[in-house]
Amino acid sequence: MAQRNACLIAGGMSKWGVRSASLVDVSQEAAKACLDDIPGFSHKDIDGFLYATSFAGRCSFQTNPAPVMAERMGLRPTSICARVDVLCAGGSAGILLAKGLIESGMADIVMVAGGEKLYTPQKWEVFYSELASIDHDWDAPNGLGLPPPFFALVATEHMKQYGTTKEQLAKVSVVNYNFGADNPKAQFQKKLTMEEALEAPSVVTPLTLYDCCPITDGAAAVIVTYEEKAKELSDRPLVYIRGGSQVSLHSVSANWPGEHLADWAHLKVAAQKAYEKAKVGPDDIDVAETHDCFTISEVVEVEELGFCKKGEGGPFVEAGNTDIGGKVPINTDGGLLSCGHPFGATGLRQGIEMMKQLQGRATHQVEGAATALQHNLSGLNVEHTIVIYGREPVK
Amino acid sequence: MAVSGIPLLDDKYPVTMDMWPVEDEQFNRIYQFYDNLKEGKFTTTKCKSCGYVSWPPRVLCPECYAEELEWTELPKRGKVLTFSEEVRGVPLGFESPLIHAWIDLGQKSPIKKFLSRIINCPAGKLKEGDEVQFVVFDIPAHPKEVKRETVMSERVFFAFEPVEK
Numbered sequence: 397m398a399q400r401n402a403c404l405i406a407g408g409m410s411k412w413g414v415r416s417a418s419l420v421d422v423s424q425e426a427a428k429a430c431l432d433d434i435p436g437f438s439h440k441d442i443d444g445f446l447y448a449t450s451f452a453g454r455c456s457f458q459t460n461p462a463p464v465m466a467e468r469m470g471l472r473p474t475s476i477c478a479r480v481d482v483l484c485a486g487g488s489a490g491i492l493l494a495k496g497l498i499e500s501g502m503a504d505i506v507m508v509a510g511g512e513k514l515y516t517p518q519k520w521e522v523f524y525s526e527l528a529s530i531d532h533d534w535d536a537p538n539g540l541g542l543p544p545p546f547f548a549l550v551a552t553e554h555m556k557q558y559g560t561t562k563e564q565l566a567k568v569s570v571v572n573y574n575f576g577a578d579n580p581k582a583q584f585q586k587k588l589t590m591e592e593a594l595e596a597p598s599v600v601t602p603l604t605l606y607d608c609c610p611i612t613d614g615a616a617a618v619i620v621t622y623e624e625k626a627k628e629l630s631d632r633p634l635v636y637i638r639g640g641s642q643v644s645l646h647s648v649s650a651n652w653p654g655e656h657l658a659d660w661a662h663l664k665v666a667a668q669k670a671y672e673k674a675k676v677g678p679d680d681i682d683v684a685e686t687h688d689c690f691t692i693s694e695v696v697e698v699e700e701l702g703f704c705k706k707g708e709g710g711p712f713v714e715a716g717n718t719d720i721g722g723k724v725p726i727n728t729d730g731g732l733l734s735c736g737h738p739f740g741a742t743g744l745r746q747g748i749e750m751m752k753q754l755q756g757r758a759t760h761q762v763e764g765a766a767t768a769l770q771h772n773l774s775g776l777n778v779e780h781t782i783v784i785y786g787r788e789p790v791k
Numbered sequence: 792m793a794v795s796g797i798p799l800l801d802d803k804y805p806v807t808m809d810m811w812p813v814e815d816e817q818f819n820r821i822y823q824f825y826d827n828l829k830e831g832k833f834t835t836t837k838c839k840s841c842g843y844v845s846w847p848p849r850v851l852c853p854e855c856y857a858e859e860l861e862w863t864e865l866p867k868r869g870k871v872l873t874f875s876e877e878v879r880g881v882p883l884g885f886e887s888p889l890i891h892a893w894i895d896l897g898q899k900s901p902i903k904k905f906l907s908r909i910i911n912c913p914a915g916k917l918k919e920g921d922e923v924q925f926v927v928f929d930i931p932a933h934p935k936e937v938k939r940e941t942v943m944s945e946r947v948f949f950a951f952e953p954v955e956k
């Protein structure tokens with residue numbers, strides 16, 4: 397078998413938000429949207445299926461969801477049919493795994509889908525279940541790593557170490573919300589002003605309402621195949637999965653890898669590895685999706701990904717570098733802040749936006765985008781996952 | 792103890808809904824940590840072979856893979872480096888304010904920086920640089936089956952609290 401190069405050829409999402417729909421419902425909606433993205437292709441030709449979810453076991457009482465979802469989507473996978481759970485990075489992990497499956501010849505056409513149904517009949521349950529996603533015996537009893545308090549610690553530390561301001565955090569939400577305002581699948585279609593962002597009610601000081609992504613129901617799905625098959629199935633420009641990385645160096649309260657909480661050494665390692673694998677550098681990235689679960693996350697991420705120097709994430713964002721026309725437009729579909737965050741589906745949404753950017757069909761198109769990067773933080777900052785795409789394969 | 796909507800779970804203990812660890816020696820190999828905790832000691836495991844002290848305690852040295860580990864004490868005082876206070880919207884399981892702090896246990900400690908909850912502290916009182924100390928508290932006991940009997944397994948857990956209250 398000749399060397400294979402994996403390509404992302406199609407993708408689609410259910411509507412994201414507070415949904416009157418179950419996990420299997422939104423997953424079927426995503427499969428339909430994904431297949432609609434590639435006219436003429438039959439779902440019956442999919443031989444591999446990966447399903448990314450984290451809370452299916454808790455909020456839908458559904459462990460082993462992959463065969464259930466495959467059946468409900470009318471799929472008959474014969475190469476692989478498995479669940480992927482890396483909390484917020486399940487989708488991007490699925491894309492990396494699909495690349496391996498395709499390039500090894502283990503599978504030919506893989507659907508990576510993912511979803512969460514987080515709104516349950518009583519609202520306390522999803523928040524309580526978050527205690528199951530941190531290190532149970534050591535962190536759950538004290539709520540260590542719960543999202544708003546943890547990222548408030550990061551923001552406080554970043555402000556102290558580097559002089560980052562509340563205005564700089566607000567700028568992240570303004571840019572991302574205004575991108576998402578034009579995304580019909582996003583949880584919010586809301587234009588946001590600096591004034592609104594700065595006057596929003598407090599969540600955990602220094603974070604206020606628009607600094608935090610919401611709780612979201614939703615699903616997404618993509619198709620990954622090899623170059624020759626991609627050409628056969630689609631007339632669109634090819635989007636190669638050039639490389640990526642997934643790095644885990646610690647577990648919530650145990651062995652934090654940085655000097656302080658705003659020093660994400662594990663993301664720096666992930667970035668180096670992903671750039672090396674994809675044979676590109678941070679200056680080659682034309683457009684990116686970063687994991688803006690909180691505004692402060694995006695500020696730290698642009699630093700550790702090498703888009704600016706360490707400590708300069710605030711000024712970098714404030715100067716408009718993440719907007720269209722800036723150095724690296726980021727989260728051009730709205731990011732987590734505006735689209736919402738159904739954990740297992742988020743990496744797939746990001747992949748879809750990166751694919752559209754490289755095919756020249758994004759709503760907020762970056763002209764001539766040739767290299768794109770998506771990043772996920774997951775498990776309350778215990779892992780970082782990166783996927784890099786290009787219009788050309790790695791040579 | 793009724794479980795609303797699921798009458799068949801009345802009087803049952805669902806471990807899948809328990810935010811606290813199952814500390815009983817029947818269910819883990821590091822129960823000595825909890826026994827030490829009941830005596831007010833803050834301990835973890837140290838490798839007898841290479842001397843590496845790991846947090847949290849475990850049954851395998853993460854450095855040299857030796858399985859012969861011993862218990863060692865950690866410092867019970869530290870200084871607050873950074874903290875966050877959740878006052879409104881505190882999730883089920885915690886009382887307001889839910890305070891989390893990044894604590895400096897000192898250069899002599901094998902574990903230098905420690906993330907913990909701060910309890911026994913009103914909102915707005917904690918400051919960076921404040922001294923905090925290890926504190927042990929009771930958490931709910933859970934039932935377990937011993938032959939045909941049901942007995943209660945008592946539990947404790949730990950956090951830090953301000954030295955000056």
Ligand SMILES: [Zn+2]
Binds near residue numbers: 838840842852
């Ligand atoms: Zn050892």
